Amino acid sequence: MKQQPSKNYTLLEEWIFILTKTYAEHPSSGLAKVISYYLNRLIHHDDFSLSSYHQCDYLAMQKYWQWVATY
DSSP states (O other), X not given: OXXXXXXXXXXXXXXXXXXXXXXXHSOOHHHHHHXXXXXXXXXXXXXXXXXXXXXXXXXXXXXXXXXXXXX
């Protein structure tokens, strides 16, 4: 049986979704840093390996948001 990610992991995903929508409306370097921080927490979460179809997406997102946060 396939194991589901924890509620905490799902909340991190939802929070990242909210933050990226907010960034689209109000871009700022500070918000990009926050998005990068939460992506880092998600990638290092114990349940990250359970979400195999999103792993590459989140790793690419992390690189992008780290880059955006520097400008």
